[in-house]
Amino acid sequence: MGNKILAVLEQREGKLKRSAFEAVSTASKLAKDLSMEAEAVVVGSEVSNINDIAKYGISKVVHLKSADFENYSSTGYRDAVADYAQEVDAGYIILANTALGKDLAPRLGVKLNAGCIMDCINIDASSGEFVATRPVYAGKALIDVKPKSAKKIITIRPNVFKAAPSEEAGEANVEVREITSPNLQTRVVEFKKSEGKLDVAEADIIVSGGRGMKGPENFHLIEELADLLGGAVGASRAVVDAGWRPHSEQVGQTGKTVSPSLYIACGISGAIQHLAGMSSSKYIVAINKDKEAPIFNVADYGIAGDVFDVLPALIEEIKKVKAG
Amino acid sequence: MKIAVCVSHVPDTATKVKVGSDGKSIDPTGVTYIINPYDEFAVEEALKTKEKLGDDSEVVVISVGGDSSKETIRKALAMGADRGVLLKDDNPRDSFAVAKALSEEIKAQGCELVFCGKQSVDYDNTITGQLVAEMLGYSCIPVVVELTIDGNKIRAEREIEGGREVVETELPAVITAQKGLNEPRYASLKGIMAAKKKTIEEKPAAEAESLTEVLSMKLPPPKQPGRILGTDSSAVPELVRLLREEAKVL
Ligand SMILES: Cc1cc2nc3c(=O)[nH]c(=O)nc-3n(C[C@H](O)[C@H](O)[C@H](O)COP(=O)(O)OP(=O)(O)OC[C@H]3O[C@@H](n4cnc5c(N)ncnc54)[C@H](O)[C@@H]3O)c2cc1C
Ligand SMILES: Nc1ncnc2c1ncn2[C@@H]1O[C@H](COP(=O)(O)O)[C@@H](O)[C@H]1O
Numbered sequence: 263m264g265n266k267i268l269a270v271l272e273q274r275e276g277k278l279k280r281s282a283f284e285a286v287s288t289a290s291k292l293a294k295d296l297s298m299e300a301e302a303v304v305v306g307s308e309v310s311n312i313n314d315i316a317k318y319g320i321s322k323v324v325h326l327k328s329a330d331f332e333n334y335s336s337t338g339y340r341d342a343v344a345d346y347a348q349e350v351d352a353g354y355i356i357l358a359n360t361a362l363g364k365d366l367a368p369r370l371g372v373k374l375n376a377g378c379i380m381d382c383i384n385i386d387a388s389s390g391e392f393v394a395t396r397p398v399y400a401g402k403a404l405i406d407v408k409p410k411s412a413k414k415i416i417t418i419r420p421n422v423f424k425a426a427p428s429e430e431a432g433e434a435n436v437e438v439r440e441i442t443s444p445n446l447q448t449r450v451v452e453f454k455k456s457e458g459k460l461d462v463a464e465a466d467i468i469v470s471g472g473r474g475m476k477g478p479e480n481f482h483l484i485e486e487l488a489d490l491l492g493g494a495v496g497a498s499r500a501v502v503d504a505g506w507r508p509h510s511e512q513v514g515q516t517g518k519t520v521s522p523s524l525y526i527a528c529g530i531s532g533a534i535q536h537l538a539g540m541s542s543s544k545y546i547v548a549i550n551k552d553k554e555a556p557i558f559n560v561a562d563y564g565i566a567g568d569v570f571d572v573l574p575a576l577i578e579e580i581k582k583v584k585a586g
Numbered sequence: 587m588k589i590a591v592c593v594s595h596v597p598d599t600a601t602k603v604k605v606g607s608d609g610k611s612i613d614p615t616g617v618t619y620i621i622n623p624y625d626e627f628a629v630e631e632a633l634k635t636k637e638k639l640g641d642d643s644e645v646v647v648i649s650v651g652g653d654s655s656k657e658t659i660r661k662a663l664a665m666g667a668d669r670g671v672l673l674k675d676d677n678p679r680d681s682f683a684v685a686k687a688l689s690e691e692i693k694a695q696g697c698e699l700v701f702c703g704k705q706s707v708d709y710d711n712t713i714t715g716q717l718v719a720e721m722l723g724y725s726c727i728p729v730v731v732e733l734t735i736d737g738n739k740i741r742a743e744r745e746i747e748g749g750r751e752v753v754e755t756e757l758p759a760v761i762t763a764q765k766g767l768n769e770p771r772y773a774s775l776k777g778i779m780a781a782k783k784k785t786i787e788e789k790p791a792a793e794a795e796s797l798t799e800v801l802s803m804k805l806p807p808p809k810q811p812g813r814i815l816g817t818d819s820s821a822v823p824e825l826v827r828l829l830r831e832e833a834k835v836l
Contacts (some may be wrong), residue, residue: 337725364728381710399601448755452752463747512765525834564813565821574819
């Protein structure tokens, strides 16, 4: 097995995402534990903040570059990364468990005959043996998994492996490799952005509304609070099924699994499928007029009251606090 | 065209998970199993595609698992799929080994279009469809919410963070279905009766080695029940204080 750990970094619109730095920090730490060498690869056209990776513990980065890589192409990115991983005989490949990571990891897996352990929330190699922990049954249980293949692919859940920049870091050593005529068999031809909204899967604060909000016209309260906190709007399946909110906002077993620092559940009962998607949030606040609602079993702080009384007051209080 | 749909047989989403005596998997006692919710969207899309083609296309449902997986295959047949194949293996397999068995069968059946769910709600791996595609050398678009197939050409919208990607590729291909792709039909009484007469071919799943190994399963540490701070807006200042000073999240 090779001596290299590769962090594959995701860029969107020419900028490395926060989750890319989490992959860098994780790869750097793993390299220390296993006495291996970590480096980073990024596939893309122009990438503006590539130098920042030095602050997160890796200095060498290879930029697999092509004008055709401005948008994602599963076949093009796969070939570029797999070829490079073969060349340096990478033993571990680390990606963030984002839409791109989930798409790319298994493709690399088949190319490199490497087992994939997806959506890890902990990895431990301090004893020299690599073991990953990942949630199953939407977080109702956790498993410890060991790779058996020579090469190993690991994706890490965003927001869990926190990346803190160090100040004294130097410059990154960027090697640019032009990729000529990439394989664009499968390619993204357009990105339809949902109007400037933050995605629940990436947010550090989520304000979610359920059937207790009574109707779509009342979600402005949820939106306003989310905006104030710089967070995202989430929803229970009941309100998604009713057509009040888009499915992209659904949190739960058949929606998105989230682990923000703060999750505020408003008028959500806390059905087992909802809890499965959010109970690993660091802090949970529940506002529900039924004090027996199961959401209070997982909440750190609760108000057993009416959302139409509590939410406006909460918005005002936070405005007051923000104003100092 | 021959269309394959891969379906997995999973615990009902309302299941309270208990760890089994092997310490590595769930205790199945009292657990109800269902067709993986995302696979219903996959079955529906396969049926819609066949109906649109309006020719002698066939929808084959394939599952890797034990005998009980036949219930899930039967459910897809009741929705309208033509026939089923159970690739039998009573032992657990990782996604690689499942994908290996599926891809061998898809090749043998000569299916050019394959539908999977975007995720199995048991192990939540989210990769089986992509693995099958890569093993077969097919194109693959995962997490699809809108699909158009025109001759050989495929155009799909898939959900990613903050929006949708519009992806183009060609057949042969694997599509993994996300909620929103369609509204799965209910199996009619007639469908359920007809499904009883449809064949489910049974054969051993192709030998394949798992590339990962589960060492142990545990339940997440229980959350300490929290504090109810009050019953109306008068509790709000205290809530904000705690979020700032105790939780330090604001
Ligand atoms: C296969 C399957 C998959 C599922 N997947 C998911 C999933 O991914 N995500 C998900 O969320 N659910 C999922 N569910 C659905 C889940 O079982 C629940 O039905 C759903 O979560 C309930 O949504 P809710 O809490 O908004 O509504 P309800 O359960 O109706 O709860 C509304 C709550 O609002 C409170 N309330 C009412 N009025 C007020 C008020 N004025 N002020 C304060 N509180 C008020 C009530 O006390 C109640 O607790 C799934 C179900 C199935 C069968
Ligand atoms: N044992 C299985 N038999 C047939 N199809 C499966 C099996 N496991 C997973 N799949 C398919 O692959 C999809 C994704 O599963 P997973 O990668 O396990 O999350 C599922 O929605 C199914 O369509």
